[in-house]
Amino acid sequence: MAGFAELGLSSWLVEQCRQLGLKQPTPVQLGCIPAILEGRDCLGCAKTGSGKTAAFVLPILQKLSEDPYGIFCLVLTPTRELAYQIAEQFRVLGKPLGLKDCIIVGGMDMVAQALELSRKPHVVIATPGRLADHLRSSSTFHIKKIRFLVMDEADRLLEQGCTDFTVDLEAILAAVPARRQTLLFSATLTDTLKELQGLATNQPFFWEAQAAVRTVEQLDQRYLLVPEKVKDAYLVHLIQSLQDEHEDWSVIIFTNTCKTCQILCMMLRKFNFPAVALHSMMKQKERFAALAKFKSSIYRILIATDVASRGLDIPTVQVVINHNTPGLPKIYIHRVGRTARAGRQGQAITLVTQYDIHLVHAIEEQIKKQLEELAVEEARVLQILTQVNVVRRECEIKLEAAHFDEKKEINKRKQLILEGKDPDLEAKRKAELAKIKQKNRRFKEKVERTLQQQKASRAGHRARPPRAHTAPAPTQGPA
Ligand SMILES: Nc1ncnc2c1ncn2[C@@H]1O[C@H](COP(=O)(O)OP(=O)(O)OP(=O)(O)O)[C@@H](O)[C@H]1O
Numbered sequence: 266m267a268g269f270a271e272l273g274l275s276s277w278l279v280e281q282c283r284q285l286g287l288k289q290p291t292p293v294q295l296g297c298i299p300a301i302l303e304g305r306d307c308l309g310c311a312k313t314g315s316g317k318t319a320a321f322v323l324p325i326l327q328k329l330s331e332d333p334y335g336i337f338c339l340v341l342t343p344t345r346e347l348a349y350q351i352a353e354q355f356r357v358l359g360k361p362l363g364l365k366d367c368i369i370v371g372g373m374d375m376v377a378q379a380l381e382l383s384r385k386p387h388v389v390i391a392t393p394g395r396l397a398d399h400l401r402s403s404s405t406f407h408i409k410k411i412r413f414l415v416m417d418e419a420d421r422l423l424e425q426g427c428t429d430f431t432v433d434l435e436a437i438l439a440a441v442p443a444r445r446q447t448l449l450f451s452a453t454l455t456d457t458l459k460e461l462q463g464l465a466t467n468q469p470f471f472w473e474a475q476a477a478v479r480t481v482e483q484l485d486q487r488y489l490l491v492p493e494k495v496k497d498a499y500l501v502h503l504i505q506s507l508q509d510e511h512e513d514w515s516v517i518i519f520t521n522t523c524k525t526c527q528i529l530c531m532m533l534r535k536f537n538f539p540a541v542a543l544h545s546m547m548k549q550k551e552r553f554a555a556l557a558k559f560k561s562s563i564y565r566i567l568i569a570t571d572v573a574s575r576g577l578d579i580p581t582v583q584v585v586i587n588h589n590t591p592g593l594p595k596i597y598i599h600r601v602g603r604t605a606r607a608g609r610q611g612q613a614i615t616l617v618t619q620y621d622i623h624l625v626h627a628i629e630e631q632i633k634k635q636l637e638e639l640a641v642e643e644a645r646v647l648q649i650l651t652q653v654n655v656v657r658r659e660c661e662i663k664l665e666a667a668h669f670d671e672k673k674e675i676n677k678r679k680q681l682i683l684e685g686k687d688p689d690l691e692a693k694r695k696a697e698l699a700k701i702k703q704k705n706r707r708f709k710e711k712v713e714r715t716l717q718q719q720k721a722s723r724a725g726h727r728a729r730p731p732r733a734h735t736a737p738a739p740t741q742g743p744a
Pocket of ligand 1: 286287288289290291294311312313314315316317318319451452575576577578580602606607
């Protein structure tokens with residue numbers, strides 16, 4: 266197998282890789298690095314934890330060393346934490362160059378950022394919103410001469426999720442030169458391939474890992490069918506078992522809202538578990554501190570929203586628990602990809618209620634693998650059920666007293682005003698949109714259910730899960 270030197274990388278970069286313990290290039294690095302060095306645009310799609318970051322960092326550093334100037338490269342990424350992680354890779358691998366990098370993300374001091382930008386760093390790593398703000402408000406820097414534009418988690422940057430980057434991306438794309446090399450990477454590029462191809466037009470090179478299954482082989486993927494009301498008791502039981510059975514353990518729990526994230530964190534702490542939360546309602550400094558403490562194993566449990574589902578590389582994570590079943594298969598792929606990285610083993614456990622079974626089917630169809638049921642000692646869950654529910658309720662009351670919902674609302678309104686929008690008008694528009702979306706979703710679910718029922722009755726058996734499940738009914742314990 267070719268080493269880093271055979272890919273056309275200079276000896277100093279090969280030495281940097283060696284020092285970092287990167288002995289052999291991974292397949293995505295083997296595939297993409299030569300094409301990038303040739304000057305081609307690149308779309309790289311490879312599984313989570315497969316080394317996509319170094320696949321673009323290494324060739325960019327090589328080109329930078331041949332013709333250094335600032336601002337040479339702009340990297341866009343959807344989350345602030347990821348921006349810091351990518352900057353770290355540039356810094357470590359580019360140390361012999363005396364690389365100057367600059368991180369431009371929301372939640373940090375804008376004046377200090379503007380100053381840094383005016384000093385012409387070689388590489389700018391940014392989230393789109395804050396960079397677009399700088400472009401609109403500052404004349405002390407420009408990005409019209411950049412040589413490389415990288416979009417990491419490119420599909421997320423283009424899709425219109427809860428954070429919509431479209432307007433900011435337009436502003437950024439209008440400010441970068443047409444003559445540039447564009448590098449687009451993600452573990453899930455295919456949905457947005459058409460739009461992405463529109464961005465990468467310079468002899469584009471598309472690299473996709475050939476694999477039967479879209480998640481990594483070393484990942485043990487389980488599901489646990491539980492009634493909604495006993496979910497938290499199962500969660501506490503799972504964490505307790507992890508703590509009892511493993512000395513060195515570390516887990517990320519994904520939730521669907523900031524509020525659930527906060528409540529679960531409070532709840533697990535009441536049970537004396539070393540838990541820390543990460544969500545967008547936290548101040549940026551708190552977010553960084555939480556992540557740092559989790560990375561250094563001061564806390565063994567990170568409870569996070571999808572703000573942590575993409576890109577974060579924390580090798581110690583052994584288990585990912587989905588407290589809610591992700592509504593989209595690609596969110597599942599990224600969430601579970603926080604474990605079993607770079608050839609390590611890992612486990613993903615998804616808590617599934619009876620209303621989410623169709624989501625599990627959609628996930629299985631996409632990843633091309635069936636999740637297996639996790640065996641749990643249900644008697645032990647029953648023992649803690651009442652206590653868990655009481656503690657959860659206490660935490661909810663405490664959070665309500667802290668006006669969590671109102672704070673969230675105020676934050677949202679502030680953000681809208683900053684964006685020059687009318688919060689009331691936006692709320693009305695959003696409500697209408699949500700109504701339409703809900704109607705469409707219900708219709709889609711109904712069609713899917715009918716199709717599944719028809720399929721099942723044709724096959725002569727009930728729809729999955731076929732195995733008898735003995736999860737306690739909600740009435741078995743005080744809710
Ligand atoms: N050639 C290599 N050999 C061994 N380890 C590597 C190699 N290249 C990268 N790694 C390591 O693999 C881990 C995962 O890499 P990286 O974060 O780039 O994954 P990714 O493909 O971007 O994942 P995701 O899709 O989750 O963002 C990192 O810890 C990185 O240092």
